Amino acid sequence: MAATVTPGRYPEAEALCAFIDRSPSPFHVCQTVARMLEDAGFSPLAEVDAWPGPGRYFVVRGGSIIAFDSSGFDHGELPAFRIVGGHTDSPNLRVKQNHDRESAGLAQVRLEPYGGAWLHSWLDRDLGVSGRIAVRQGDQVVHTLVRIDEPLLRVPQLAIHLSENRRGVELDPQRHLDAVWGASDPGRFLERIAVAEGYHVDDVLGFELMVHDLAPSRVMGVDGDLVSAPRLDNQCTCFAGTRALIEAADRNAGVLPVLALFDHEEVGSSSDRGAGSDLLITVLERIALTHGLGREDFLRALALSDVASGDMAHATHPNYPERHEPGHQIAVGGGPVLKVNQNLRYASDADGEALFVLAAEQAGVPLQRYVHRADLPCGSTIGPITATRTGLTTVDVGAPQLAMHSARELMGAADVGYYAAALTAFLAPA
Structure with a gap:
């Protein structure tokens, strides 16, 4: 139906x-x-x-x-x-200052929780990137909003076969929230963000970047009387x-x-x-x-x-x-x-x-x-x-x-x- x-x-x-x-x-x-x-x-x-x-x-x-x-x-x-x-x-996941890492042959971006994020809800979602960067323009510093609505990042869940007693995993916010963003070397994350916004990475002096779920907000339910967002x-x-x-x-x-x-x-x-x-x-x-x-x-x-x-x-x-x-x-x-x-x-x-x-x-x-x-x-x-x-x-x-x-x-x-x-x-x- x-x-x-x-x-x-x-x-x-x-x-x-x-x-x-x-x-x-x-x-x-x-x-x-x-x-x-x-x-x-x-x-x-x-x-x-x-x-x-x-x-x-x-x-x-x-x-x-x-x-x-x-x-x-x-x-x-x-x-x-x-x-x-x-x-x-x-509450969400935000990009750490030194964010580039590699593990098990995969390129990753280090993330950390902001506020009281319900951490399991962020796993296995296609994630975009948003926030702002502080950029050098001549002798001035300007702020530019960043919004990338592409499936750039993903925090994969552990397979059920590898969990203890198949009862789920207790997430460690330090070890278990880094996102995968490439199977080969994609380069530096901030450099890719800077280029996407039309800047050289050396001109990015500061940033406040976070991830967001890419699934659109919806009016839902059998009679359309709920909002999922x-x-x-x-x-x-x-x-x-x-x-x-x-x-x-x-x-x-x-x-x-x-x-x-x-x-x-x-x-x-x-x-x-x-x-x-x-x-x-x-x-x-x-x-x-x-x-x-x-x-x-x-x-x-x-x-x-x-x-x-x-x-x-x-x-x-x-x-x-x-x-x-x-x-x-x-x-x-x-x-x-x-x-x-x-x-x-x-x-x-x-x-x-x-x-x-x-x-x-x-x-x-x-x-x-x-x-x-x-x-x-x-x-x-x-x-x-x-x-x-x-x-x-x-x-x-x-x-x-x-x-x-x-x-x-x-x-x-x-x-x-x-x-x-x-x-x-x-x-x-x-």
Whole structure:
């Protein structure tokens, strides 16, 4: 029986698939988001330039992007910021600095895990390469995005006949994740990348390269009500948040909507462009300054402001229901999820919860509430970090999914639209 995927039944899910396939790395996420924003009338800003007055703008720092619409506020008017946060990075395998090796007559590229990658899911997949390189051009250094959507690399699984008791293999991240890329000597890996991008390898001064699964994202299932894709965590939030900002920008709801998407969440957010950096608070203060506000007014504006930290949520797994909190079952296709943790792995408190409940009601979408099992360690998000750095009321939310941190993840097609609608209502409260 063939699946009967009806085109147009879930347009948001189809658009999400296209977004993900355009965005194999955090740097490409920023590029994809920037293009969506420019199409909607937003303009880029550079941090080194003086910023203009009210308008629709975005700024990129590495793999992070912050966008905002201040056009609804007059010069000198005190804004209340409404912020949707998320992250652009996903767990994956990344290229080591000294990456070329040979073993058993095969040419290999040394890889290492980034974040909490579910390592077995990366085996036996056709892998492309993406990221960025820093290149010398005359007396300047420029950054160039790299994207090779060809089956360049593969990490082969051990044959079952060679495993102990045929029960699988425990992967050692140091020894078992190097990729094969040639049966003969293909030369230096970085040189091949440089030539593909039109550069000499000696001009490549630095690189941040990673691999990505080449299988395209798909709306799937017998009735086309599921989404199978890489990097749903957290590109679904990047997509839904961008849609929400664009929609909110046309509503003039009396708040100043902001989208803040950070790199490096999967490894703790402690970087120049992570949620633990000064990026968000600096952008907010510069917005205030361009509106003719002083430091006192800026601090007053912060006291009026709120954040929805968007990250994906654990749907209840049908094969492992016992791994979930029995009183908080989360359904695929059941709407966005409000996440609460008493030990503050999520930042939600009663005030933040109320804000998102009202947003879901305004959007007319169902809302689910998630609590992690008390006997299992709970993951975290940018929410607690953002709340600590800014002092803003923060609520942690997400869309439900299965197979989080796998190379390939699964979610409900209807949840993409639900999630975007709720985030839009949060950025543009009635």
